[in-house]
Amino acid sequence: MGQFHFDPDTYDELMAAEVPAYVRLQAAVCDATIGVGRVGRILDLGTGTGVTARGVLQAHPGATLVGVDASAPMLDHARSVLPADTELRVSRLQDPLPGGPFELVVSALAVHHLDGAGKADLFGRVARELTPGGRFVLGDLVVPDDAADTVTPIDGDYDTPSSAADQVSWLCEAGFSVEIVWENKDLAVLVGDLTN
Numbered sequence: 001m002g003q004f005h006f007d008p009d010t011y012d013e014l015m016a017a018e019v020p021a022y023v024r025l026q027a028a029v030c031d032a033t034i035g036v037g038r039v040g041r042i043l044d045l046g047t048g049t050g051v052t053a054r055g056v057l058q059a060h061p062g063a064t065l066v067g068v069d070a071s072a073p074m075l076d077h078a079r080s081v082l083p084a085d086t087e088l089r090v091s092r093l094q095d096p097l098p099g100g101p102f103e104l105v106v107s108a109l110a111v112h113h114l115d116g117a118g119k120a121d122l123f124g125r126v127a128r129e130l131t132p133g134g135r136f137v138l139g140d141l142v143v144p145d146d147a148a149d150t151v152t153p154i155d156g157d158y159d160t161p162s163s164a165a166d167q168v169s170w171l172c173e174a175g176f177s178v179e180i181v182w183e184n185k186d187l188a189v190l191v192g193d194l195t196n
Contacts, residue, residue, distance in 0.1 A: 012049060019109065019141075019152050021184040028182035028189040029108050029139035030055040036135040036193075039063045039103045043129065045093055045122075046110020050078030052139075056106055057083065066098045069110075093122055100129030105136045112141040112154075112161040119162060120170040127174040127194055136176060136192040138167070149185040164188045 016022045029052055033039070039060040044053045047067030057065055065082070068091040069075050075088045082088075089098060093114055105126050111119055126136050141152055141161040154161065164180055167190060171178045176192030183189075 012051060015109070019187070021187055024184060025139050025182075025187050025189065026051060026055060026108060029106060029137055030059050032137045032139075032181050032189050032191045033059055033104055033106060033135065036104055037133065041066070041100070041102045041104075043098060043100070043102045043105040043126075044068070045097075045105065045107035045126075046113075047078050047088060048074045048110070050081045052106060052108040053078065053082055053086070056104070057086075060104070063104075066102075068093075068095075068098065094118060097125050097129050101131040101134070102129055103131050103134050105130060105134070106139075107137070108139040109141065111138060112159055115160050116162050116166060116170075119167060120173065123167075123170050123174040123176070123192075127176065130194045132194060134194045136171070136194075137189065138171075138192070139182075139187070139189040141186055142167070142188045144186045151185050152187070161186070164190065 033056055042056055042063050042065045044065055044067040047053055047069040053065050053067050064085055066087045068089045070092045072090045079088055143161050143163045168178045171192045175195055177195045178190055178192045181189050181191050
């Protein structure tokens with residue numbers, strides 16, 4: 001997936017071409033947000049062009065969203081497709097998170113840019129910003145059990161996916177009860193419900 005120049009006219013097409021199950025991943029992430037109870041505030045990690053944010057907001061009418069992404073041009077595009085009350089911040093996943101509390105945190109195709117220690121750290125910080133009983137939905141690139149299931153191109157530097165099992169372990173260490181709710185080759189959607 002690597003770093004590349006952002007072109008808002010072709011980005012979503014490029015994602016769909018590079019990630020064969022992109023549309024299904026997005027739907028699975030949105031579906032996994034249902035059932036968390038009343039959602040007032042949502043944090044979207046790696047907002048990008050706003051595709052995930054738009055779907056999650058449609059699933060939770062009346063909720064407000066705070067989105068973070070390291071790319072100002074992507075957030076500029078997201079700003080044009082998201083509600084006016086959406087708060088978008090240029091920030092890396094390694095930076096302090098916006099202050100909670102949030103009932104729901106989502107991330108699609110962003111966390112794989114962190115190494116293992118970075119993921120574990122992020123999961124702990126997410127847990128601290130969630131309300132008790134809150135939910136974290138992570139849809140991302142993973143290292144599959146079978147190497148033949150690797151279908152998404154990665155560069156090995158900017159893209160550093162981990163196995164779903166490792167991420168389940170780190171989420172559990174952060175205080176989540178975790179379930180893998182969707183898998184397709186080298187993609188997975190994990191749901192972490194905060195247990196405390």
